[in-house]
Amino acid sequence: MYKMIVGNWKMNGTSADLEEFFDFANDWLNPMFDLMICPPATLIGRMTGTSVMIGAQDCHADVKGAHTGDISAEMLADAGATHVIVGHSERRTDHAETNAMVAAKTNAAWNAEMKVILCIGETEAQYRAGETLDVLRTQMAESIPDGAMKTNITIAYEPVWAIGTGLTPTLQEIADVHAFIRETLVARFGDAGAAMPLLYGGSVKASNARDIFVLPNVNGGLVGGASLRKADFTPICSALEQA
Numbered sequence: 312m313y314k315m316i317v318g319n320w321k322m323n324g325t326s327a328d329l330e331e332f333f334d335f336a337n338d339w340l341n342p343m344f345d346l347m348i349c350p351p352a353t354l355i356g357r358m359t360g361t362s363v364m365i366g367a368q369d370c371h372a373d374v375k376g377a378h379t380g381d382i383s384a385e386m387l388a389d390a391g392a393t394h395v396i397v398g399h400s401e402r403r404t405d406h407a408e409t410n411a412m413v414a415a416k417t418n419a420a421w422n423a424e425m426k427v428i429l430c431i432g433e434t435e436a437q438y439r440a441g442e443t444l445d446v447l448r449t450q451m452a453e454s455i456p457d458g459a460m461k462t463n464i465t466i467a468y469e470p471v472w473a474i475g476t477g478l479t480p481t482l483q484e485i486a487d488v489h490a491f492i493r494e495t496l497v498a499r500f501g502d503a504g505a506a507m508p509l510l511y512g513g514s515v516k517a518s519n520a521r522d523i524f525v526l527p528n529v530n531g532g533l534v535g536g537a538s539l540r541k542a543d544f545t546p547i548c549s550a551l552e553q554a
């Protein structure tokens with residue numbers, strides 16, 4: 312089964328962290344899975360050139376123009392990023408990003424020949440209300456454009472209440488949700504939907520990584536806090552290698 316692990320550094324990382332990154336990359340010269348870090352945009356150009364793929368954390372939906380402070384997919388690709396995360400819950404919350412905006416960003420990334428890691432996930436209130444599958448169904452319907460293929464998109468399921476909290480759904484819940492995501496993708500995209508990688512994200516750490524990564528329909532993980540330090544991320548990568 313295809314395997315991938317992505318470290319999302321969020322708004323963390325300066326040149327002081329590069330030495331540790333290159334040391335980490337040196338440990339994974341020929342990984343048996345796709346290994347990626349998504350650093351802040353300021354570091355992308357300085358982290359390319361190893362076996363660790365480099366992704367971005369967001370892109371603007373337009374190609375260029377009067378959008379002070381924003382970065383287009385073309386610029387990120389030019390800096391050396393091959394992938395871009397879109398629809399992360401922190402973007403949806405902090406910047407009021409809608410499903411329609413996530414779809415537009417996805418198309419922009421594809422137009423720049425980048426691949427997308429598209430995040431979906433329910434809030435704690437939605438989880439408690441038993442609305443998880445309804446929320447995910449709507450997010451997928453509205454934020455995944457028709458052009459999705461097995462090679463241009465990865466779906467990351469990140470329950471909002473599991474991000475940075477140390478809480479995770481049960482293994483059964485993760486398996487059930489991933490099965491639902493898979494079914495939904497197959498219903499819409501057929502064979503391509505059967506092959507699109509699915510990642511779990513939200514408080515992945517060394518102690519739970521293997522149990523999560525061996526679940527059916529889980530192709531790997533999207534890791535936040537535990538991707539920042541080599542000592543934390545290495546055992547998670549090893550867990551994926553062995554899963």
Ligand SMILES: O=C(CO)COP(=O)(O)O
Nearest residue numbers: 319474475513514535536
């Ligand atoms: O949001 C996440 C990755 O995108 C998950 O973050 P944590 O691993 O810190 O919970």
